[in-house]
Amino acid sequence: MIAFILKRLAVAIPTLLVLIILSFILMKVAPGSPFSGEKAIPETVMKNILARYGLDKPQWQQLLEYIYNIIFRFDFGPSFVYRDRTVNDIIAQGFPVTVKYGFFAFIFATVIGVAMGIFAAIRHNSWGDYLAVGFTVGAQVVPNFVLAPILVLVFTLWLRWLPGGGWNDGQWNYVVLPVIALATSYVANIARIMRSSMLEVLHSNFIRTARAKGMPGWQVIVKHALKPAMLPVVSYLGPVFVGMITGSVVIDLFFSTGGIGQWFVNSALGRDYSTILGITILLGALTIAANLVVDILYAWIDPKIRY
Amino acid sequence: MKLRNVLGVAIAAALLSSTAMTYAADVPADAKLAAEQVFKYRVLDNIRALDPQLVEDVDTAYVTNQLFEGLYNAGPDGEPVPGVAESYTANDDFTVFTFKLRDAKWSNGDPVTAQDFVFGWQRAVDPALASTYAYFVGLVNIANADDIVAGKKPLTDLGVKAIDDKTLEVTLRASTPWFPRTLAHGTLFPVNQKVVTEKGADWTKPENIVGNGAYVLAENSPGERVVLKRNPNYWNNDKTVIEEVQFLTINDENQGLTRWRAGEVDQTDVPAGQYPALEAEMPDQVYSVPQFCTYYLSVNMTDSAPDALKDKGVRQALNLAIDRDIIVNAVLQGGQQPAYSFTNPNTAGFTMPTIAAAGMTQEERDAKAKELFAAAGYGPDKPLTLDYIYNTSEAHKAIIVAVSQMWKEKLGVNINMSDMEFAVLSDRRHTQDYELARNAWCGDYNEASTFVSLYDSKSEQNDSGWSNPEVDKLLADAKLAADPGPMYEQIEQIAAEEVPIMPIYFYAKVFLQKPTVKGWPYDNVEQTWYAKDMYITAE
Numbered sequence: 096m097i098a099f100i101l102k103r104l105a106v107a108i109p110t111l112l113v114l115i116i117l118s119f120i121l122m123k124v125a126p127g128s129p130f131s132g133e134k135a136i137p138e139t140v141m142k143n144i145l146a147r148y149g150l151d152k153p154q155w156q157q158l159l160e161y162i163y164n165i166i167f168r169f170d171f172g173p174s175f176v177y178r179d180r181t182v183n184d185i186i187a188q189g190f191p192v193t194v195k196y197g198f199f200a201f202i203f204a205t206v207i208g209v210a211m212g213i214f215a216a217i218r219h220n221s222w223g224d225y226l227a228v229g230f231t232v233g234a235q236v237v238p239n240f241v242l243a244p245i246l247v248l249v250f251t252l253w254l255r256w257l258p259g260g261g262w263n264d265g266q267w268n269y270v271v272l273p274v275i276a277l278a279t280s281y282v283a284n285i286a287r288i289m290r291s292s293m294l295e296v297l298h299s300n301f302i303r304t305a306r307a308k309g310m311p312g313w314q315v316i317v318k319h320a321l322k323p324a325m326l327p328v329v330s331y332l333g334p335v336f337v338g339m340i341t342g343s344v345v346i347d348l349f350f351s352t353g354g355i356g357q358w359f360v361n362s363a364l365g366r367d368y369s370t371i372l373g374i375t376i377l378l379g380a381l382t383i384a385a386n387l388v389v390d391i392l393y394a395w396i397d398p399k400i401r402y
Numbered sequence: 403m404k405l406r407n408v409l410g411v412a413i414a415a416a417l418l419s420s421t422a423m424t425y426a427a428d429v430p431a432d433a434k435l436a437a438e439q440v441f442k443y444r445v446l447d448n449i450r451a452l453d454p455q456l457v458e459d460v461d462t463a464y465v466t467n468q469l470f471e472g473l474y475n476a477g478p479d480g481e482p483v484p485g486v487a488e489s490y491t492a493n494d495d496f497t498v499f500t501f502k503l504r505d506a507k508w509s510n511g512d513p514v515t516a517q518d519f520v521f522g523w524q525r526a527v528d529p530a531l532a533s534t535y536a537y538f539v540g541l542v543n544i545a546n547a548d549d550i551v552a553g554k555k556p557l558t559d560l561g562v563k564a565i566d567d568k569t570l571e572v573t574l575r576a577s578t579p580w581f582p583r584t585l586a587h588g589t590l591f592p593v594n595q596k597v598v599t600e601k602g603a604d605w606t607k608p609e610n611i612v613g614n615g616a617y618v619l620a621e622n623s624p625g626e627r628v629v630l631k632r633n634p635n636y637w638n639n640d641k642t643v644i645e646e647v648q649f650l651t652i653n654d655e656n657q658g659l660t661r662w663r664a665g666e667v668d669q670t671d672v673p674a675g676q677y678p679a680l681e682a683e684m685p686d687q688v689y690s691v692p693q694f695c696t697y698y699l700s701v702n703m704t705d706s707a708p709d710a711l712k713d714k715g716v717r718q719a720l721n722l723a724i725d726r727d728i729i730v731n732a733v734l735q736g737g738q739q740p741a742y743s744f745t746n747p748n749t750a751g752f753t754m755p756t757i758a759a760a761g762m763t764q765e766e767r768d769a770k771a772k773e774l775f776a777a778a779g780y781g782p783d784k785p786l787t788l789d790y791i792y793n794t795s796e797a798h799k800a801i802i803v804a805v806s807q808m809w810k811e812k813l814g815v816n817i818n819m820s821d822m823e824f825a826v827l828s829d830r831r832h833t834q835d836y837e838l839a840r841n842a843w844c845g846d847y848n849e850a851s852t853f854v855s856l857y858d859s860k861s862e863q864n865d866s867g868w869s870n871p872e873v874d875k876l877l878a879d880a881k882l883a884a885d886p887g888p889m890y891e892q893i894e895q896i897a898a899e900e901v902p903i904m905p906i907y908f909y910a911k912v913f914l915q916k917p918t919v920k921g922w923p924y925d926n927v928e929q930t931w932y933a934k935d936m937y938i939t940a941e
Contacts, residue, residue: 127825132458133842135832135862136534139552143532177624179451179606189625244657251664259661260652262626348653353626357653361448361625366825 096394100387107383112162114379115372119158122368129175129366148175161372171373176365182373185358190377193347193354195265196273197340203274204281204339205332209325211282212289213316216324219294227286234283243276243349260351273350277343281335288331293324322396329396333389334382341378425475425483426641427921427937436918436938439645444658444670448624448651452606454591455526458534460844460929465649466588468630468933469613473501473519473570474585476930478923480750480848482582486514486592486614486637487570496579501570506637508594509618516564518592518614524557525598526589535589537862538846541855542584543574543881576881580849583750586930587847616642616934625651636934643937659914668919668938672912674797677736686917690737692748693909694927695844696853698741699790699805703902704834704867710786711837715778717901722771723812724805725764729906733800736912741905743894744843745853748908748927752850753887755894768812775813787816792840793824801906802840831865841865841903848928850890851880857893857902868902 130136130144145151149160164170171182215227237245250272251259263269296302297320305315347357355374362370394400429435445461454466473487487501506514525531527539527550540547545561561573574581584590597612598605605611608619616639617630630647633639650666652658655673662670672680672688681688701707701717710716726740742760745752759767780786790806792798799821806817817838822830831839843863845852855861858877859869876893880886897903911929915922921936923929 127823127829130534131825131828131832132534133828134458134534135828135865137537137551137862139548140532140534140536143529143536143551143553144534147530147532173603177448177450178456179453179603180624185624188623192626244660247657247660247664252660255664259664259666260657261650261666262623347625349657351626351651351653353623353651357448357625364823364825 096391100391103387103390107380107387110383111376111379115162115165115376116158118372118375119161122366122371123154125366127366129368131366148173161369165376171376172369174362174367174370176362176367176370182369185370186355186373186377189353189355189358192262192265192352193356194340196270196277196346196352196354199270200274200278200281201332201336201339204278204285204335207278208282208285209289209328211286212328213293213321213324215286215290216293216297217312217316224290227290231283231286234279235287237280239276239280239343240345240349242279243272243345246272246276260349262350262352269352273346273352276350277339277346281339285328285331285335288327289324292327293320296320296324326393326397329392330389333385337378337382337385341381425477425935426638427643427935429643429920429937433920433937434940435643436940439643439938440648441644441646441919441933441936441938442648442650442666442668444652444662444667445649446651446653446655446671449622449628449649450624452611452619452622452628454588454593455522455531455533455535457588461649463588464931465628465630466591467586467615467930468617468647469611469615469619470588470591470593471506471615472585472587472591473503474582475932476586476923476926476928478925478935480923480926480928480930482585485585486519487585490582492579492581496577496581497574499572499574499581500565501572503568503570504637505568506614507635508612508614509633509635510594510597510612511635512594512596512612513567514592514614515567516570517567518595519570519590520560520562520564521595521598522591522593523562524560525593527551527560528557529553533589538587538589542581542590542847543576543578545573545575578881580750580847580851583849584847616932617647620646627651630933638934642934644933647933662914668916670914672736672914674800675735677912680914684914687914688912689915689924690910690912691924692739692746692927693844693911693929694746694748694848695842695909696741696744696746697738697801697842697906697909698744699904699906700831700836700839700841700865701902701904702834702837702839702866703869706834708788708837710778710780710788713778714900715774716780716786717904718899719771719775719778719813720809720815721901721904722759722767722774723808724904724906725767725808726906727764728808729801729804733804734797734907737910739908739910741908743898744856744903744905745850745890745894746845746908746927749845749850749853750848751887752890755891755898757894757898759898771812780813780815782814785814785816787818789818789820789837790839791820791822791827791830791836793827794821798840805906832862834865834867839865842909844909845928850886851877854880854890854893857897866902868900870896870900872896 174180174182174185211227215224218224247259250257257268257271261269302320305319344356344360347354359374447461449465450462452466454470457463457466471485473485474482475485477483486503486506488504490499490501492499503516508514526533527536527547536551546555546559549555550557550560563571565571594612601610608622611619616633616636618633620631621629628649632642632645655671658670659673661667701711730738730740742757743755747754790802792802802819809815830836856863857873859874873893873896876889880889918939920939923931
């Protein structure tokens, strides 16, 4: 197991390097620059700007210095657009916001989704099942950019219960709507996967054996069926977790949370090279880490898998 | 005979006479103030660096305008009113201005001195800081600015000198009677030398920043909000009423409207196309006021342009065939004004030129357009196809769809439209890599040269690449003229004849504001507002 983890980590480093190099090249190839604006900048001023950020050096040298600074100083450089901030500052400010609502959304989606899936599977072909399936279909076809305005309309404008945006240092009432808007479609996905996987497990021989022994229904579910039925859900949860804590562009922009998702989009549109790269690397590293965790969980849940 | 600048003297006299008066929140005796004096202003984008010399976008400038104060502020009608300066004197040809500073303090208690201005202005042109607005200092004619930016002269050569702690002397490279009008611009704000030098790039962080405006920075969470609190060290603090100013970033205009309805913001822009409906719904809370910007189409005037656009008749025909009234009344519907020339009609001291096309009916314009187009050899047998580029936006798209429809129906011209990100569009415009392009310009200071100087063949902002020796000469002469007005008019006439741009409309700022907000400068076309001049009344 340890050897497996080490092997995976050894692969992760070159993967990240390839990611950095590819992002760097793609970014430079894209037309426009961080300093493209309504007002053209005189050549003399532009020269000063490029010199200040080292953009006048050859591209390969910029890339090498960039990688060097990350590895040896953990420094992602200054932002070219937010000129009193470094990329480290931006991530330090935006990432905790995203992690907070992403984490709650993940817990919410997993707990509700799994519970709903199990319920629907046990009550197969009953009204409860139809209701759960109906909800999942509905929640899946309503994207979060449609759901978010509906939530604001109902909870902010009509009921006046919750604020329609902002973050206010993560005060609970500011977190509720982003969490629901982000989690709902995932609840639906998780419930569907859980339901079909549970149905399959419930029809397998070892469950029939357990029932034949006279084991009570709920014990069969919890002791025997839950673990194998969770397998497909767990493999789905890995990318969901990364997707949630790295932020949703829609949620960040719509609710003005200040989270990392809106920085990602704004820096891409504004060609803020260092910020795009910094966030890309962060997301890349998180994705690799989450996949590793999923693989380890797999081995723990499924005795058939050995590394 | 000595050059005598009539206009300049008039401006100077008006300013000097107003020096005794300062501007602050003017609360009538019978007004009932709200218990909570908080003003919540919605901004579209993230607030950027709160360093006055690095500010380049309007939203961030709104924040730094509260945190810092220049020599003069923009008054409620846009005319300069004293800020840190109490008064000034100028020499006869308006090349040397001497400012007398009042006893003002920084938010940390330090006195604001003339040296703080020298330091701030030198910083603006410092190649090491690399400010994108460094060119502004040269634009307003401060001596040696351009050479310093180019690295040819040391910082100390900049035409600004502290005679003593309370006296600042500014030397200009040309007669600039309108110089006081440029002083409310953030690039010319002072900064606290000690704090900037000690804290380096971190000096604008909330724990470090020191300003001399009526407010201090309490919280900076870009993407969410920036919060300012009243500065007890501000020289006119006794007159400040609003305790807290919040800038709330809301990237979506409709979400801005929703949060305005929920009472979460006091002011937000009207989403495109919704002005008539909102105006009918709540006429006392919807405003449309003139804004200091002009919307236009740039025409590529360089060798890389297609042959058709090199023909003046074709350019004139296209320009005439645009029905501006339809654009403003049917497409935009927000109180914008049709434009036939470039300089914004609200520019101080500017008389609108009499453009022939502006006086015609649209039928007359169309007839003339068809005639010119046929004379140029185009028509049903030889249709013309042109490319148009614009940055992705529903509003810009609606305009070009309407314009291309007019061209198609009247002249048989086909337009290939392509939309792109703003960064790409602006680069292509600056390098004349286009045929026709969407464009817009907002004045940097309230004098006509902020617009007409774009016609200068050497201007970086001349996106058309238009070069006309007569215009260049007129622009050079206007800088020294007693009354540059006739020269500006002549430039506009030449531009209307040559059509390097097709002006479409003059902007209106269309916004929603709670009726409890008082003291907003509706008549200031540059929309420079100061929370210190405002107050909130009880419902």
